Each structure stands twice: as C-alpha cells, then as structure tokens.
Amino acid sequence: MRNIRRNPDIIWREEEEARDEVLRAMARGDDASGDGTVLLVESGMMHQLNLLGGEIWKLLDGIDEERLVDTLAMIFDVDRDTLSRDVRDFLVDIDKRGWLVHE
C-alpha cells in the first residue's frame, strides 16, 4: 500500500480556536460536522476542512491508508467500517483536487 502525503504546494493551518469549539460542541452533542478546523490555501483559493477532514489532513505526512484509519480510530468513536468509508471518500475527493502526493 502506497504512502500518502499532502501536496507541499498547499499552504495550510490548523484553526486551534475553531477546533476547540468544535470539540466542545461535540461534547454537548451538537452537530459541528460543517465547521472548519483546518484552512488550506491552494492556487489562491481558500478551503476549509471539518474536524475529520482536518485530522486526516494533519496525518498525511507519508502514511498508508490502513495506518491512517488505525490512528483515526483512536480519536473518533465510530465503527471501523464507517470510518474506513469516510476516510476513503475524503481521500478520493482531495486526490481529485490534486491535494495529495502518492509515494
């Protein structure tokens, strides 16, 4: 299985305050899945990732998909199949956008 990295041309930053707020909202049982926790700037365009996308993004520093899911399973309380599917969907989406490098 090939390792995956973030495209180094993409500038990004974790929004720590937003992330803390999302975590607090989740602890209250609120839906915060649409709230951004990571900002990316790619070709002059700005994008945001939600908590799951942001956590995946931070881990993409030369990791294969299985290890990625293993690591995320320690963070998110969700069944493995659902997590694997969500991770796959996210990776496919950002790969299409050119945000990934496959080693």
Added chain:
Amino acid sequence: MSRIPFSPITINWTLTFRCNFNCRHCYSRPEKAQELPTEQVKEIMAKVARYKVPFINYGGGEPLLRGDLFDLTGYATGLGFNVSMNTNGFLMTEDKAALARESGFRTVGISIDSTKAEVHDDFRNTKGSHKKAVSAAKFLKEQGVRLTISSVICRINHMEFEDLVRQARDMGAEQISLHNYKCAGMGFANKDELDLTPAEWKEFYLKAIALREKVTDIRISMDDPITATIHKAPEQAIVKGSTCGKLSLNIRANGDVTPCGFIPVVIGNLLKDDLKDLWDNSNILEKMRNKKPKEKCLTCKHYEDCLGGCTARAYATTGDFNSPDPHCWMAK
C-alpha cells in the same frame, strides 16, 4: 467556517511608501510614514510569526527600493512565511531575480495595466515602464520564480482585459489579478477620470467571470465582494464580503496596522501592540466584521452574500463602513 480565523491569513506589508513611479491611481502616493530599519521590521516579523500567519505580501511603495528587501525576505521565509510582493518591475534585474529566488519568494507579482506600452507608460507616468515590466517577468521566469501579473481595471483597460489575460499567459504567469479600482489616495483624486460606472463594472465582471470559467492555462483572480450579486462561488467562501480585517491586515512602513491598505484607519502599531490582541479586540475590526446594511442594502436580496461590497470604497467615499459600495450596480 462561520468564525474569523484566529489570526490573519495574509499580512499585506508596505515596507516603504517611496516609489520610483507616480501612478495616476496610486493609493499610497499621498501617504507618509517613517520607514522602519531592518532590525525593527524583523522584530515585527518575529512577533507576527508567533501567530502562524502563513502569508506576507509586500505592497507599497515599491518594495525593490528597500535595499534590505532580500535580507528581510530570507528572514521571513526562515520564520515560515510564504512571501510574495507586488512590484512595478522597473528595478528588477537578472541579479535581483536571482536574489528573489534565493531569498525564497513564493511568487512575485508584476503590475501591467495595458498590452499597449504607451498606454501603460502613460498610466504609470514612466516612459519605458511597460518594457521594463516585461523584462522583469522574463528575468523572474528564467530564475524559476513563480510569476503573477496584476492589472488595475479602470477606464484605460476595461475593454481590453482579455488581451491582458492573454499577455499574462504568454509571459508565463500563473495568475492574473484583475484588481478593482480603489478610490483611495490618488485613486480618489482621479476617480472621475479613471473609475468605471456601476453599469460598466457589472458588464466587466460578467465578461471576466465568463472568461475565468473558460480558461484553464492561467488563473484569473478578481477579489471583489460585489461579484456575489452576479455569481455564486462553486464553494462557500470562508468569509463573506470584504476580506480585510477578516482574513487579512495591513502593516504600514512605520509598523502601524490598518484593516487594509485602502483604509487609512490605524488600529495599533506592532512595535508596541500585540497582533492577536489587535485582531481580537479592535473596535474598528469589530465594526468591519459586523457591518449593518444601509440605504439600498437594506432591501437588497444579495446583502447577506456581499455584505455591502468593498468596505474600503464605501469608507473612502462616505466615511462610513456601512454605506453601500459605490461600484454596486443594484438598483436603489
């Protein structure tokens, strides 16, 4: 993200107000401020870096007039900033292009406002400036520095923007920024001669957006919040309305901070103030982030997307952040 980022994404930095040109639209020509020495600029850079600001863009004034430009840029890139600049290109040489690469410039933007040399030279009040700008672009490309072109859309070029895009692409630019005309500084003094009417702005944007959706070999950038009235972005914007004070701040040559280069309202000075404190607690920024509709904006169905358009233009022409953007074509 409905919230403002925890610190600016971009710092627009006027390292100097000095300029070798005397352009008819220049926002900064009337500005005067004591220029900071190298060590104090670096001191501010280090303070800004604490808050993980990813981008610095030098505007001006002409950045190449600072003898320490590449020293400062090397320092900034060492702190983790992605540095870019806008220059008229007149002072760019092969050696300086090499220094631009070595110091780590992420991109360099050259200002070119017409494909016709005589029109550009007249607008910039400097004979030979078009030729020099084209040479500057060539030197930068030869060094492998990523190139962008900036054009201020106004009376002299709004009908030839497609040629500007073609010219930029032929020069090897990754992006052309079609900047909207700002009524600040000389731009305010010359607005009757150079600015377009609201109807002309609408016509320009309709054509330019159509072209942007068609071309694939160069990015066309048009950061103007009033385009929200005619075009829905494919993805929801991080913030709506003007990005000044929401995603970016401006630092002047003396360290003063303003919401944007076109709004001469000082909210602090980074030699003594903390960036995060200004970002979180400035009353001026708070007003810009929470504009209230006025006049025709009160009943406009687009207000929630454009938030009154460009705050700088509204402020320059009325002294009120909340006034409708004078470029807005929506009916009263």
